[in-house]
Amino acid sequence: MTDTPRRIMIAGNWKCYKTAAEAVQFIQAFRAYPLAEKAVDVALAPTFPALDAAVRAAEGSPIRVAAQNVFWEPDGAFTGEVSVAMLKAVGVGMVILGHSERRQYFGETDETVNRRLRAALAGGLEPIFCVGESLAEREASRTLDVIRTQIEGGLAGVDESSADRTILAYEPVWAIGTGRTATPEIAQEVHGFIRSELAKKYNKSLANRIRILYGGSVKPDNAAALMAQPDIDGALVGGASLKADVFWGIVNA
Secondary structure (H helix, E strand, C coil), X not given: CCCCCCCEEEEEECCCCCCHHHHHHHHHHHCCCCHHHXXXXXXXXXXXXXXXXXXXXXXXXXXXXXXXXXXXXXXXXXXXXXXXXXXXXXCCCEEEECCHHHHHHHCCCHHHHHHHHHHHXXXXXXXXXXXXXXHHHHHCCCHHHHHHHHXXXXXXXXXXXHHCCCEEEECCHHHCCCCCCCCHHHHHHHXXXXXXXXXXXXXXXXXXXXXXXXXXXXXXXXXXXXXXXXXXXXXXXXXXXXXXXXXXXXXXX
C-alpha cells in the first residue's frame, strides 16, 4: 500500500535522434492528442541542440522536457559537457542520468552518476536515475546484487528530501533496443526489490512515494500489462517514442 497513489509517468528518450526541427514537428503532432484528459505525466528527452526548440514547442502543454545528461560542475574547462544552469536557462526541469548507454559507451560509473545526480538535485532538476543489469549478469543470477550496488553508489550522500524528488528507472540492458522485454512478472520482481532497497536506505513511506519506471522495448501492446504491476509506475521509452502515434499508444494504454 502507498501513502498516496503514484502518478504514472511515460518518458521518451530520443537518444541521438531528431534535429530541433524534427523535435518541434513531433511535439506539434503529439499535442493533437488529448493529453489533459489522461492521469499520466509525459516527458520527452531530446538531444542537447533540440532542447530549446522542444521547450518552446511544448509551452502551454502538459509535456515536460528533459535532458539526457548533465555535468556536475557549474562551469569550467570541460569540453563537451553541459551544466545544470545551462539546462535551466532554456527551461529544462528534468534530466536522465546513469542510462546504460552512458555507462557502456562513455565510461559512466556509479561514482560519476552519483556526482551528476547530486548536482542535478542541488540545482533543482528532477532526475530520472537509471539502473539495470546486463544479459551476462542476469544469466549469472547477479541481477539483484548489481541493482543494489548501483542504488547504493548512485544515491550515496543523497538525503531523504532529495531522494523524494528523484525518479528511478529499471532498464534491463538485455531488453534495450533488442525487442526482448522482461515479462511483467520479471520486471515487477526487480521493481519490488528496488522499492525494498529504498525503504532500507530511507524509510517505507518515502520508498512508497518514489516512482520507478520500466525501460526496455516498451510498446503499445505490452505497456498496459507492465503498468498494471504494483511497483511499476510508468516507462522510460526508447525507440517507440520516436513516432508520435506509437508514443501516444503507450500513453493511452
